[in-house]
Amino acid sequence: MPTDPDVRAELVATVRRFVEREVAPVALELEHADEYPAALVEQMRELGLFGVTIPEEYGGLGLDLLTYVAVVEELSAGWMSLSGVVNTHLITAHLLRHHGTEEQRRRWLPRLAAGELRGCLSLSESDAGSDTRNIACRAERDGDEYVITGTKMWVTNGERAGLVSLAARTDEGITCFMVEKEPGPRSGAITVSRNIGKLGYKGIETVEMVYDGHRVGADAVLGGEEGLGRGLGFVLSALETGRINIAARAVGVARAAFEAAIRYARQRRTFGRPIAEHQAIQAKLADMATRLEASRLLTERAAVLKDTGQRCDVEAGMAKLFASETAFEVATEAMRIHGGVGYTTELPVERYYRDAPLMLIGEGTNEIQRLVIARGLLARYRDDA
Numbered sequence: 001m002p003t004d005p006d007v008r009a010e011l012v013a014t015v016r017r018f019v020e021r022e023v024a025p026v027a028l029e030l031e032h033a034d035e036y037p038a039a040l041v042e043q044m045r046e047l048g049l050f051g052v053t054i055p056e057e058y059g060g061l062g063l064d065l066l067t068y069v070a071v072v073e074e075l076s077a078g079w080m081s082l083s084g085v086v087n088t089h090l091i092t093a094h095l096l097r098h099h100g101t102e103e104q105r106r107r108w109l110p111r112l113a114a115g116e117l118r119g120c121l122s123l124s125e126s127d128a129g130s131d132t133r134n135i136a137c138r139a140e141r142d143g144d145e146y147v148i149t150g151t152k153m154w155v156t157n158g159e160r161a162g163l164v165s166l167a168a169r170t171d172e173g174i175t176c177f178m179v180e181k182e183p184g185p186r187s188g189a190i191t192v193s194r195n196i197g198k199l200g201y202k203g204i205e206t207v208e209m210v211y212d213g214h215r216v217g218a219d220a221v222l223g224g225e226e227g228l229g230r231g232l233g234f235v236l237s238a239l240e241t242g243r244i245n246i247a248a249r250a251v252g253v254a255r256a257a258f259e260a261a262i263r264y265a266r267q268r269r270t271f272g273r274p275i276a277e278h279q280a281i282q283a284k285l286a287d288m289a290t291r292l293e294a295s296r297l298l299t300e301r302a303a304v305l306k307d308t309g310q311r312c313d314v315e316a317g318m319a320k321l322f323a324s325e326t327a328f329e330v331a332t333e334a335m336r337i338h339g340g341v342g343y344t345t346e347l348p349v350e351r352y353y354r355d356a357p358l359m360l361i362g363e364g365t366n367e368i369q370r371l372v373i374a375r376g377l378l379a380r381y382r383d384d385a
């Protein structure tokens with residue numbers, strides 16, 4: 001059900017206030033220190049953001065994806081890392097909601113919605129990023145249990161999460177497991193073996209995790225016995241919301257970069273007038289704003305479509321592709337408009353420039369998005385024939 005526009009507007013205004021009052025004053029410092037924003041995350045929990053798209057019957061706010069993308073845009077305009085705290089958490093909730101058994105939904109969704117339990121997604125491995133079918137992590141059946149062995153890479157929120165949506169190989173094919181663990185560097189036979197250093201996207205962890213014969217009950221198989229071998233399909237479908245999240249983040253970063261650029265262009269003077277009066281700068285501002293607006297519309301359209309329950313690889317892919325390329329370009333142009341000060345660590349412009357490339361890569365690179373979009377279009381045109 002679409003969210004009442006007044007409810008949506010109220011939540012977005014609340015998040016915007018939170019970003020202005022709480023995030024903006026500390027983002028620069030926390031980011032440069034690469035420090036986990038524990039106090040901000042706690043406030044996000046109090047605002048209900050860990051349950052924003054989880055249905056009310058499971059304790060969430062039950063809001064639609066259009067509301068979610070607006071919230072993600074606000075968070076990312078303040079500090080993109082904050083949107084990463086909720087992204088794979090809500091992908092995990094999405095997996096449970098659409099592919100879990102009722103028992104699994106009741107067991108985990110209320111705690112995820114309350115933010116007591118934090119979710120993460122563990123699909124990628126060092127040799128299985130774009131090539132997801134190459135997953136080597138194995139889960140062997142042993143009576144009523146599965147024994148998981150393998151090394152997963154790039155697990156954002158992996159250390160602090162208490163529930164991992166894990167893709168592992170079983171006799172039936174790739175299966176998605178819901179692995180409950182203690183937050184921290186070690187839990188059972190799971191070890192966080194490395195915290196990966198990053199260009200941007202600082203403050204929240206992206207880690208390597210080793211499973212050395214970790215045991216889970218058979219009830220951890222997402223969707224029960226029927227879910228065996230269907231995990232990759234489940235995860236790829238949930239990744240559409242991940243791509244919509246990435247598109248919304250990109251819109252937030254592009255908006256922040258554009259707003260910084262236009263403010264600076266009005267105030268900085270060269271050759272006796274504000275640089276905003278030079279036509280070369282005006283052309284940049286016009287292109288930046290146009291692409292930003294188009295990115296937001298594509299993102300909203302993908303969110304509306306996904307809310308209807310349809311697969312929307314093409315629309316989610318288009319939004320992610322266009323918005324992320326836009327964020328990258330707008331961040332670069334914002335830096336150029338700032339001249340020398342844009343290159344310093346005193347202003348957030350250099351952060352937008354470091355954060356933007358993640359959106360080109362995360363949730364499937366843009367090279368892969370183009371393949372996904374083209375395949376989807378070719379199938380649609382074949383079906384039309």
Ligand SMILES: Cc1cc2nc3c(=O)[nH]c(=O)nc-3n(C[C@H](O)[C@H](O)[C@H](O)COP(=O)(O)OP(=O)(O)OC[C@H]3O[C@@H](n4cnc5c(N)ncnc54)[C@H](O)[C@@H]3O)c2cc1C
Binds near residue numbers: 121128
């Ligand atoms: C900061 C960060 C956080 C992440 N968080 C998570 C997470 O929480 N959970 C998770 O599971 N994963 C996560 N990832 C992993 C991410 O999804 C992968 O890095 C991404 O899918 C790319 O995979 P790869 O790194 O193996 O690159 P590769 O697949 O090795 O690609 C290398 C290059 O080859 C290109 N390429 C590959 N195949 C093709 C092809 N068929 N045609 C054309 N070009 C191709 C790619 O586009 C890219 O340019 C994260 C990554 C980063 C950087």
